[in-house]
Structure formats: structure tokens, C-alpha cells
Amino acid sequence: MNKHTIQISDNDYKEVLKTLGYENDSLDESVKELLLVCERELKEVINACFVYRVFDYKDETLVDSGFELEGKTIKEHLEGYNKCACLCATLGGEVDALIRKKQVTSMAEAMMIDKMASFLIEKVCDRAEEIIMKNFDGCDKTFRYGLGYGDFPIEKQKDFLDMLEASRQVGVHVNEASMLMPTKSVTCLIGIKDD
Numbered sequence: 156m157n158k159h160t161i162q163i164s165d166n167d168y169k170e171v172l173k174t175l176g177y178e179n180d181s182l183d184e185s186v187k188e189l190l191l192v193c194e195r196e197l198k199e200v201i202n203a204c205f206v207y208r209v210f211d212y213k214d215e216t217l218v219d220s221g222f223e224l225e226g227k228t229i230k231e232h233l234e235g236y237n238k239c240a241c242l243c244a245t246l247g248g249e250v251d252a253l254i255r256k257k258q259v260t261s262m263a264e265a266m267m268i269d270k271m272a273s274f275l276i277e278k279v280c281d282r283a284e285e286i287i288m289k290n291f292d293g294c295d296k297t298f299r300y301g302l303g304y305g306d307f308p309i310e311k312q313k314d315f316l317d318m319l320e321a322s323r324q325v326g327v328h329v330n331e332a333s334m335l336m337p338t339k340s341v342t343c344l345i346g347i348k349d350d
Contacts, residue, residue: 158324159286161203161244161279168194171274175267193267201275202247205283206324209290212239212346222318228305229344232297236346240287242299243321244279245340246272272339280341287345297346309333315342 172178172190211218215230217239224230233239250272257265280299288296303309312329321327321342328336335342 158206159204159283161205161282163198163201163203163275163278167275167278168198170278171271174274175270189263189267193264193271196253196264197250197268197271197275200247200249200253201272202249203245203275203279204247204325205242205244205279206319206321207240207242207283207287208319209238209240209287209347212237217241220318222311222314225308225311226306229300229307232300233344233346236295236297236348238291238347238349240284240345240347241315241319241343242280242283242287242345243316243319243325243327243340243342244276244283245325245327245335245337246276246279247339248326248337250339251337276339276341280343284345288347291347291349295348299341299343299345301341301343303333312342 172194175190208220210220212233215224215233217224220241222241224233250268254265254269254272257268284296284299288294300307302312302315310333312333312335316322316327316329326337327340330336
């Protein structure tokens with residue numbers, strides 16, 4: 156297993172604020188203050204990390220993974236690639252706890268923190284992908300393909316997490332509806348062509 160912790164940089168937060176319109180001169184000062192409060196509280200609880208494994212991909216199979224790929228779309232996505240990186244990333248459970256707390260005290264803050272966290276988990280995935288691809292310098296890769304896309308069954312989440320030992324490694328679980336817990340978590344596959 157390859158577990159990594161990711162530091163969310165001040166530039167990442169600046170990008171979040173910019174995306175949410177913080178630099179817009181027409182924004183009310185109270186909205187700007189709301190954004191800054193949410194940023195500060197989110198910074199205090201984020202524990203961004205990810206775990207991944209890379210498998211050979213042959214005959215529509217992740218070799219020696221014990222994980223069965225189901226669905227036509229994931230196989231089409233990986234066609235022509237000979238390796239596959241399997242990734243699980245999360246911002247940690249404290250982000251969910253903060254959002255739940257804010258839903259009681261300030262729905263505006265809860266919604267803003269939720270939006271910020273959704274943006275930041277994608278930044279974590281971007282960083283994870285960069286780290287993985289350092290081992291495959293110059294290789295072609297696919298975009299990230301998540302469980303539940305197309306006809307790739309979301310019900311495979313538990314098997315996917317088990318394959319990565321994600322529960323033990325990064326604290327990500329799956330509920331009865333096959334949704335990831337903590338909610339600001341992502342599972343995906345990346346095809347790699349290293350020949």
C-alpha cells in the first residue's frame with residue numbers, strides 16, 4: 156500500500172475563494188467574511204490523505220488484485236493501457252463532523268464549507284495523481300474514472316476499498332447505500348500506458 160498525506164496549501168484555499176467569487180468586488184462584505192470564517196474552520200479539521208496501488212492490466216483484468224472489473228464502460232476506458240492505478244482519497248471524518256455541526260448553527264456556513272470541501276477533495280486527487288505519475292514519467296494516462304460512472308457499479312465500492320485496505324489506511328468506509336464515508340472521499344482508477 157502507498158499511503159500519503161497531502162498538505163492543502165494557502166494557494167489552494169485562495170483558489171477556492173476565487174472560485175466562490177471572493178475576489179468579486181460586488182460581493183457583500185458579510186459574504187466575504189463568511190468565506191474567510193469557513194476557510195479558517197475548514198483548515199483546522201482537514202486531514203487530507205490517500206492510498207493507492209498500481210496493478211498490471213491485462214485481458215480486462217487487474218492482475219493479482221482480487222478485484223473484478225464489472226461494466227463495459229470501465230473496460231473501454233482502460234482499453235489500450237497496460238497498468239491501472241487504483242486510488243482512494245479523503246479529507247477525513249472531521250470535515251463531515253464540522254458540516255453536521257454547522258447544519259445546526261449556521262446553514263450558510265454548512266453549505267459554504269461543503270462547497271469548499273468538494274473543491275478541495277478534487278485538489279487532493281490532482282496531487283495524488285501527480286505523485287502516482289512520478290513513477291511513470293512520460294507515460295500516457297487516462298483521466299480519473301470513478302466507481303458509479305457509466306455502468307461501473309457503485310456497489311463495487313466495498314470490494315474496491317478492501318483491495319486498497321482503505322479503511323485501515325485512510326479511514327474510508329462504505330455505507331449500505333455504497334456511499335463513501337467520510338463523504339468528502341473519492342475512489343477512482345487511472346489507466347497508465349508504460350510501454
